[in-house]
Amino acid sequence: MGGSRFSVARLLPPSGLPRVIAFQSGMLAVGSGSFLTGSLVFFTHVLGLTPLQIGAGFSIAGLTGVATSLPLGALADRIGGQRAWVIGAIGSALTFAVYPLVPSFAGFVVLMVVAAATDSFTTAGRTIYTADALPAKDRVRTMAFARTYLNAGFTVGTGLGALVLAFDSTAALVAMVLLNSAMALLNAFIVARLPAAPVVHHDKEVTRSRLAVFKDVPYVSIAALLAIMMFHSVILIEILPLWAITHTDAPKPILGVMLALNTVLAITLQVPASRGADSLPGTARLLRRAALVTAIACPVAALSGITSGVWTIAVLILAVVLITATELWFSAALWFFQTDVPPEASRGVYIGTAQTISSVADIFAPVGLTLLAIQTGGWGWWVIAAIFLLCAVFARPAVGWVARTPRLDGLTAEQRAATAPVPEAAG
Numbered sequence: 001m002g003g004s005r006f007s008v009a010r011l012l013p014p015s016g017l018p019r020v021i022a023f024q025s026g027m028l029a030v031g032s033g034s035f036l037t038g039s040l041v042f043f044t045h046v047l048g049l050t051p052l053q054i055g056a057g058f059s060i061a062g063l064t065g066v067a068t069s070l071p072l073g074a075l076a077d078r079i080g081g082q083r084a085w086v087i088g089a090i091g092s093a094l095t096f097a098v099y100p101l102v103p104s105f106a107g108f109v110v111l112m113v114v115a116a117a118t119d120s121f122t123t124a125g126r127t128i129y130t131a132d133a134l135p136a137k138d139r140v141r142t143m144a145f146a147r148t149y150l151n152a153g154f155t156v157g158t159g160l161g162a163l164v165l166a167f168d169s170t171a172a173l174v175a176m177v178l179l180n181s182a183m184a185l186l187n188a189f190i191v192a193r194l195p196a197a198p199v200v201h202h203d204k205e206v207t208r209s210r211l212a213v214f215k216d217v218p219y220v221s222i223a224a225l226l227a228i229m230m231f232h233s234v235i236l237i238e239i240l241p242l243w244a245i246t247h248t249d250a251p252k253p254i255l256g257v258m259l260a261l262n263t264v265l266a267i268t269l270q271v272p273a274s275r276g277a278d279s280l281p282g283t284a285r286l287l288r289r290a291a292l293v294t295a296i297a298c299p300v301a302a303l304s305g306i307t308s309g310v311w312t313i314a315v316l317i318l319a320v321v322l323i324t325a326t327e328l329w330f331s332a333a334l335w336f337f338q339t340d341v342p343p344e345a346s347r348g349v350y351i352g353t354a355q356t357i358s359s360v361a362d363i364f365a366p367v368g369l370t371l372l373a374i375q376t377g378g379w380g381w382w383v384i385a386a387i388f389l390l391c392a393v394f395a396r397p398a399v400g401w402v403a404r405t406p407r408l409d410g411l412t413a414e415q416r417a418a419t420a421p422v423p424e425a426a427g
Contacts, residue, residue, distance in 0.1 A: 011268075013145040017133060017195065021142055024190050026149035031183030033157020034176050035096070038164050042173045043108075046100065053105050057112040064116035065359040070211075072117065073124045073352020077345065081128025082197060084348070088122030089188035096181035100174045120355065124348045131339035131347055132197035137278060143335040144274040151266045212408055213353040218401040219341065223354040225398050226334060227361040229287070229391050232294050232326045234365045235384070236262065239373050240301055240319060246374060247305045250312045258320045265324045273328035274335075280413055283333040284399035290329035291392035297322035298385035302378045341402060343409035350407075 013022040035042075043049045049057075076084035095115045102108050134142055164176045214220055241255050276282035297319045304315040342350030372380030406412050 011148065011271075013142070013149075014138070018138060018142040018145060020190070020194065021130065022145040022149040024187060025146040026153035027190075028183055028187045029150045029153030030157040030160065031180035033154035034161040034164065035157075035180040037158050037161025038173060038176050041165060042099075042177060046170055046173050047102050047108060049105060049108060053108070057105075057109050060109055061112040061116040062359065062363055064113045065120055066356055066363070068117045069120045069124075069355035069359060070213075070349065070352035072121045073348035073350070073355070075348070076121060076124040076128055077348035080197070081125045081130075081132055081348075082191065082194060084121055084125030085129055086125070086188050086192045088118045088120075088125055089184055089191060091118035092122065093181045093184035093188060096177055096184060099177050120352070123355070124351050127338050127351055128347045129191075129194070129197055132344070133195065136340055139339045140274050140277045140332055140335045141271065143339075144271045144332060147331060148267050148270045151263055151270075155263055155267075213346070213349050216405075216407055218398075218405045219350065219407065220353065220357070222337065222398045222402050223357045224361075225287075225391060225394060226330075226337065226354065227358040228387065229291060229294075229326075229330055230358055230361065231365050231369060231384075231387070232290075232323055232330065234362075234369055235294070235297075235373075236320070236323045236327065238366055239369050240316070240323070242370070243301060243373055244304070244316055247378060248312050248316070249308050250304070250316055254313055254316060258316060261317065261320050262324050262327075265321070266327065270328050270331065273325075274332035277332035277336045280336075280341075280399050280403045283336045284396045286329040286333040287395040287399065288392045290326040290333070291388045291395060293322045293329075294326045295385045295388040295392060297326070298381040298388070301373075302381035305378045341407070341413055343407050343411070346408060 013019040040054065043054050044051070072084075079087075091114065095111055095118060099111060102111060130143060131139055160179075161176065164172045241258065244250050244254060244258070245252060277286055300315060300322065301319045304312050304319070307315055338351055338354070339347070369384065372383050374380075403413055
């Protein structure tokens with residue numbers, strides 16, 4: 001009995017603002033999980049779009065993320081994280097409410113562009129608010145709990161989406177989209193009622209020059225490294241399942257087991273895996289560890305192409321465990337770089353710069369990784385492993401470069417930590 005209480009307590013965020021942010025994340029993920037599960041069926045059966053049109057819409061949305069991340073990050077700096085978060089959430093709610101009314105492919109593209117822009121704005125606002133409203137020691141841990149609850153909510157939403165698909169009706173699909181809209185609107189209401197973060201005074205020279213962040217070469221370099229390491233998510237979600245069904249003798253239901261295992265591990269281990277992500281040396285260790293385990297996972301995945309039966313399943317499961325470890329350590333390090341490294345008054349611009357670099361990498365990652373891992377018949381896994389091994393080698397020097405050099409406000413991370421005001425804990 002005591003052990004059960006202890007386990008539950010470990011999954012419960014600290015009271016106050018961290019708990020509200022975590023519950024809000026889980027609630028919103030229920031809607032997004034249901035929509036992502038049934039979105040392709042909705043687009044084809046309700047809107048009457050072809051697969052080519054859907055793919056084109058997603059590609060244009062991706063390009064929108066590249067184009068809008070930086071200017072919307074700068075706007076979030078100007079109006080404040082909480083306000084940007086609320087506006088983004090309302091924009092998302094309106095977008096999903098309009099989806100069932102789309103009359104044409106052109107209308108679909110417009111909504112995809114708006115959805116991508118609101119997502120960028122929401123991400124910037126959420127990160128800025130979390131950093132401004134919480135003490136540095138609580139930021140990464142709060143975001144870890146939020147990710148845990150997001151994964152749990154997403155799992156519930158996926159189940160709801162599957163239930164909607166089982167009804168096989170237009171009305172159920174439209175209801176699924178409107179549920180997502182309602183969740184986004186409720187999210188905006190919750191965020192608007194969160195306690196106000198301390199006011200951050202902006203350096204006009206910094207905020208006016210959005211492209212000035214690109215002069216911060218150490219930060220841009222670490223952002224590029226993080227963008228490359230984000231390839232692990234493409235490997236986990238797209239490449240490994242595709243490899244399993246085309247180059248191994250694993251039964252197709254194993255794909256569901258692989259996804260379920262990743263979800264369970266992410267829900268139960270994200271918070272403890274975030275320990276150490278409270279300093280630049282700590283994040284360097286996490287990044288190096290994360291890159292190394294995916295470098296190991298790649299030849300493990302390749303091995304599944306020459307095994308058979310239960311050994312194939314065991315090898316694929318091991319690959320999932322290794323890449324999930326990368327996901328957990330990488331996420332914690334990323335949150336630290338988003339919240340603690342940028343100057344307080346320019347977090348949105350810095351986040352937008354990193355998102356722009358990441359979005360560019362995302363355009364090429366699926367095709368490039370598919371060519372390497374799938375089209376080569378397996379030897380390309382060793383090339384991918386070499387890429388992650390190089391990331392492990394450069395992680396510590398890259399983080400050290402960021403630590404030694406000042407950002408646009410003239411302060412290093414250590415100087416900023418020493419002079420930053422400490423927000424009061426929200427009760």
